[in-house]
Amino acid sequence: MRDRPDIDALIALADAAGESSASPDAVALARAIAAREMAAGAAPVDAWTARLARLYDAPEGEPAADPAALERRLAAELRAGALDRGPRRAAVRAHLIATVRAKLAEVAPDLIAGWPLLDEVARP
């Protein structure tokens, strides 16, 4: 769910900022993202994994399929037009909104209010 760079790379790049002449703003942003991600822990990723599993009818409580594989499947279905209409479309839209909201909550929480549709889904 979380985009690259992962938290270890973020911290390493911020720590090496002096060598790479990174701006203080970039360093501050990297550290803030890392801090929010650490505070949130695994909950956003677990919620994303559960949503994906539900989209593909995984029984509650059973080990989830590889979420990256499910995400590839979702992307392929979208491209093929299999989700252009039908009952699953609304669930997919809600999943995408929830995923983006969860990412923004760690990256730039102050920007969430700029997109009213992000408030259509419950917070994780």
Place this chain on the structure above:
Amino acid sequence: MDGGLEVSERADWWLSLAERVGRRVDAPVAPPLALAGGTLHRHWRIDLPVDGRIERFVLRRTASRVLDSLPRPAEFAVQRAAFEAGVATPEPLACGSDFIVMRHAPGSAAPAAVRAVADPDALARELARTLACLHRLTPDRLALPALSAPPADPGRAAIAAYRGVLDARSRAYPVLEWGLRALEHAPPAPRRVVLCHGDFRAGNFLIDDGRLSGVLDWEFARWGDPCADLGWFCTRYKGMAWRGGSAARAAGGLVGREAFLEHYARAAGDAVEPRRVLYWELMANIRWALFALVQTERGLDEGLLERALSGRRLAEIEAEILALTDRWLGADA
């Protein structure tokens, strides 16, 4: 390495310039001055004696390319064509495989220079006129063999190209697929194909005393739908940091979208279909997202934090893609 030393050690640009201008060009009178800005390129101001008189030039140098950017000779050919057509841009004079030398034009390319103009509407009018001037260049009026052939359907071509970029990534991006699929739903019929700048936004405008001094950075130029430049100019991602998401300055952080489109329509002598601009604005956001992915990979390879952070800012672009997809499908309903 010091920017000046790097330039001084390589004289290819100087020899090329001397050959192109056909006059006597002597060695720089002072060390090259590194100019600010440019995420992919480096720029220097260079003062050279030409036939004994000091003239001022800018050297733009890199071998680096990203996504669908042009190699320097192709960029040079496009900028030259635009200059000769009367588009406000510094006159390009010479090029090599990794550099372009152009005449220096006054002003600042920093986005803050756009933000600081006293009369944003006047600058918006100027930019609209410039874009309309560029968009008069069509494949039947201008031969540009350096560019790919004009696409019969620019929208369909862009979707195919962007899916190709996604297929080269190691993970899937469902939000981008969501947006791309929506663009296949009732797309506007292909219309005029023109020369597009491809990166028409603050940061690529040279602003001098509140006025446009020149359009820079032609590396993303291509044949396409004129609304591709309009949609790109209206994207929220690059502008939101200083317009706070306000629709009042949706067009380039200067004026409202409708006002800019009116300025453009007046200058172009042709109506602008808002729905076509919306289509290309959604496309533009998907393109921004792909830039972010590519920049992240480069940033991680090169150990550059700013570049790598682009990947984490993907969420902002994805939020906009979701919102615009709703608008696009709703607008069609």
